[in-house]
Amino acid sequence: MNDSAADLDLSERPTAPRPAALDHTARNRRVIWLLLSATFVVILNETIMSVAIRELMLDLNIDARAAQWLTTAFLLTMAIVIPITGFLLQRFNTRPIFLTAMSLFSAGTLLAALAPIFEVLLVARVIQASGTAIMVPLLMTTIMTLIPVSQRGRTMGNVSIVISVAPAIGPTVSGLILNALSWRWMFWLVLPIALVMLFIGFRKVENVTEPERVPLDITSVILSAFGFGGLIYGLSRIGESGAEDASAAEQAAATMPMWIALGVGVMGLGTFVWRQLRLQRRDLALLDLRTFRSANFAVSIVVMVVSMAALFGTIILLPIYMQQVLGFEPLQTGLLLLPGGLLMGLLAPLVGRLYDRFGPKPLLIPGSIIVSSALWALTMITESTTSTYLLGAHLLLSLGLAFLFTPLFTSALGSVNPHLYSHASATVGTVQQVAGAAGTALFITIMSSTSVALASEGASATTAAAGGVQAAFFAGAVISLLAVAGSIFVSKPADVPEGMPAAH
Numbered sequence: 001m002n003d004s005a006a007d008l009d010l011s012e013r014p015t016a017p018r019p020a021a022l023d024h025t026a027r028n029r030r031v032i033w034l035l036l037s038a039t040f041v042v043i044l045n046e047t048i049m050s051v052a053i054r055e056l057m058l059d060l061n062i063d064a065r066a067a068q069w070l071t072t073a074f075l076l077t078m079a080i081v082i083p084i085t086g087f088l089l090q091r092f093n094t095r096p097i098f099l100t101a102m103s104l105f106s107a108g109t110l111l112a113a114l115a116p117i118f119e120v121l122l123v124a125r126v127i128q129a130s131g132t133a134i135m136v137p138l139l140m141t142t143i144m145t146l147i148p149v150s151q152r153g154r155t156m157g158n159v160s161i162v163i164s165v166a167p168a169i170g171p172t173v174s175g176l177i178l179n180a181l182s183w184r185w186m187f188w189l190v191l192p193i194a195l196v197m198l199f200i201g202f203r204k205v206e207n208v209t210e211p212e213r214v215p216l217d218i219t220s221v222i223l224s225a226f227g228f229g230g231l232i233y234g235l236s237r238i239g240e241s242g243a244e245d246a247s248a249a250e251q252a253a254a255t256m257p258m259w260i261a262l263g264v265g266v267m268g269l270g271t272f273v274w275r276q277l278r279l280q281r282r283d284l285a286l287l288d289l290r291t292f293r294s295a296n297f298a299v300s301i302v303v304m305v306v307s308m309a310a311l312f313g314t315i316i317l318l319p320i321y322m323q324q325v326l327g328f329e330p331l332q333t334g335l336l337l338l339p340g341g342l343l344m345g346l347l348a349p350l351v352g353r354l355y356d357r358f359g360p361k362p363l364l365i366p367g368s369i370i371v372s373s374a375l376w377a378l379t380m381i382t383e384s385t386t387s388t389y390l391l392g393a394h395l396l397l398s399l400g401l402a403f404l405f406t407p408l409f410t411s412a413l414g415s416v417n418p419h420l421y422s423h424a425s426a427t428v429g430t431v432q433q434v435a436g437a438a439g440t441a442l443f444i445t446i447m448s449s450t451s452v453a454l455a456s457e458g459a460s461a462t463t464a465a466a467g468g469v470q471a472a473f474f475a476g477a478v479i480s481l482l483a484v485a486g487s488i489f490v491s492k493p494a495d496v497p498e499g500m501p502a503a504h
Contacts, residue, residue, distance in 0.1 A: 028146045031094065031205055032155065035139045038098070038197040040162045041190060042105050042132040046074060047170030047315060049125075052183045059183065060118045070125050072233065075437055077129035079228040082429040083287045084221060085137040089422035090214050095205045097138055102198040105131030109194055113187035133429070136163065140425035144413050149493075150356060152410050157352025160405040161345045163432070167312070169341035171319055175334025217279060220286035223272035230265025231434060234258050235441040287430075288423040291416045297424065299489045300412035301431055303368070306483040307404045308432050309439025310371060310476055314378075314397060317443045321469040322390070325383050325462055336391055340398035347402040352410075359492035360407035367403025368480070368487040374400060375477035383466040404483070407490070414493035439476075447472040 049056075053067045060067075088097060108127030115121035139159060147155045177186050272287075279285040292298050318337065322328040328336070354363060374397035381390070409428065416424045451468030459467065 032139075032143060032146065034197070034201060034205060035098070035135070035142060036158050036162055038102055038194075038201070039135045039139045040166050041193050041197065042101075042128070042135050043162055043166040044170050044173065045109075045128055045132065045190065046078075047071070047167040048174045048186055049074075052174055052178055052186065055178060055183045056118075056121075060121070062118050066118060069122060073122055074125050074129040074132075075433055076229050076232050077126045078133045079232040079430065079433045079437075080225045081130055081133035082137060082426055082433065083224045083228060084426075085134055085429070086287050086423040086426035087214060087216050088134065089137060089141050089425070090212050091216075093211050094138070094142060095201075097134060098201050098205050099198070101131040101134035101138065102194060102201055103131070104128070104134075106191065106194040106198055109187050109191045113184050113191060136429045136432075137422065137425035140409070140413060140428065141422045144418075144421040144425070149414065152414060153355030153357075153406065154349060154352035156355070156410040156413075157348040157350070157406045159409055160348040160351070160402070163405065163409075165341050165345040165348070167315065167436075169338060171315065171330075172334035172338040172341065175330045179331040215284060217275075217284060217286050220272065220275055220279070223268050223275060224286065225268075226264055227268030227270075227272045228265070228430060228434065230261045230263075230268055232265075232437045234260075234262030234265055235434075235437040285423075287426055288420055289427075291420050291424045291427055294415040295489075296415040296491055296493060297412050299486055300408050300415070301427070303364070303404070303483045303486040303490065304408045304412065304428070305431060305435040305438075306479055306486070307368075307371065307401060307408065308435035309442065310375065310397070310480060310483075311401055311439070312436035313439035313443035313472070313476055314394075316440045317447065317469060317472055318390070318394065320447070321381065321466070325466045325469065326385070326387070336387060337394060339391065340394040343395060343398045344402040344405075347399070348406060351403055351406045355407050355410055355492075360411045360490050361487070363403045363407045364487035364490055365484075367400045367407075368483040370400030371397060371404065372400075372477060372480035372484055375473055375480050378473040379470055379477055381466065381470055381473070383462045385466075404487075411490050411493060442475060443472040446475050 049070050056067045056070070057063065105128050108124045108129075108131065111127065112121055112124035115124055139162070143152070143155050143159065174186055177183075177189065273289065276285040276287055276289050280288045280290055292301075315337075319330075319333045322333045322336065323330070351363060374393050377393045377396065381393075412428060413421065413424050447465075447468035449468075450471040451464045454464035454467045455461065
């Protein structure tokens with residue numbers, strides 16, 4: 001009897017942990033897919049307002065600059081909040097952070113849909129952005145914590161759908177909505193989706209990370225706000241200041257806020273970096289910059305900056321070109337850009353699997369060359385360029401970007417010590433916002449200045465606008481060569497960075 005009892009006990013021992021392990025894996029998968037879905041919804045709102053400027057000006061009785069603040073304020077809030085998420089993700093559990101982020105986003109969306117005046121809509125966009133800023137680093141940190149190294153590529157492929165495709169199809173979504181409904185429906189249609197995500201998160205999201213009691217350095221928060229906020233605001237003002245027929249003194253006065261903001265941003269950011277370097281010696285930094293001790297992380301970030309600048313610059317420039325030069329309606333513009341966004345989404349999971357198998361170089365090198373080729377092709381556009389040519393160039397650009405983002409995210413985050421994942425995620429998110437703003441500012445500034453110069457030489461408005469867009473893409477094409485060079489130096493991270501134990 002004792003022998004049989006012992007046999008029974010031994011036969012059951014190996015199988016006892018399996019249901020728990022399966023439940024653990026299912027829980028992780030459930031959490032990640034919910035975070036992916038929720039992040040896609042919130043990121044979509046970053047660019048959804050870009051083709052609604054005209055409707056907002058008419059309905060709320062505001063000018064174009066005020067309407068543009070609805071996007072600028074969103075970017076500003078993201079740039080200020082994201083650096084703080086490194087602390088939040090260390091200090092609090094997954095579930096309360098997710099619920100806070102989606103509650104903020106849902107509240108902001110409801111307020112935006114109901115906004116009676118511009119000021120209320122602006123506040124609503126700030127609230128929305130606060131939730132969005134938390135979601136992106138939360139998603140990345142959770143993936144790096146839960147997913148084994150061998151499977152991170154395919155999972156980061158899904159993250160690429162969220163981070164690159166969502167803003168790319170934002171103008172398309174808003175164009176489709178505005179073709180039949182008022183601008184308020186951009187929020188009414190998103191609100192139930194956000195509330196469903198919040199409800200599912202309340203029921204299903206479990207805590208998958210271990211919080212630590214870390215202090216919050218208020219001085220760093222203030223410096224971060226001035227540094228990143230000043231840079232984003234200053235960059236967003238480039239190309240917008242001053243009327244074409246204004247005097248030199250009027251032009252100088254109009255550009256003064258831009259220069260002040262950039263100066264404050266540079267000084268604030270420099271002081272912020274200095275303070276982090278001091279605080280990180282005691283593990284007290286708001287944004288730990290020891291992530292840059294990894295050469296692979298640093299190089300990946302540089303290539304990411306160029307890629308994000310190209311993506312956001314193209315997102316803003318192509319619609320301007322199509323509407324001002326070719327005379328497209330917003331719906332036509334959105335539909336022409338849609339295939340490129342869909343292509344990135346369809347390729348992202350495949351690229352992730354290829355990364356897991358072959359590493360980053362076989363993807364990054366051809367991807368960066370394709371992106372550069374697409375930008376060089378866009379330098380050839382004129383006032384008579386066909387929509388077929390534009391579609392082909394945009395598809396080529398989307399193809400190249402699809403091969404870039406997943407390897408860059410995975411290589412960058414996988415190159416740092418596991419205890420720095422939250423800081424690396426916050427750094428990647430902040431860099432994305434600054435790079436997007438810089439790319440937009442660069443493209444718009446070159447387009448505007450070239451168009452003004454051509455117009456002063458007697459060119460027609462259409463020819464001048466086409467020449468400005470052509471010059472902007474030329475600058476982007478030249479800068480894209482940096483990404484081609486940088487991609488050669490990105491390598492697949494070791495399974496266990498710098499001798500640290502891998503996180504599970």
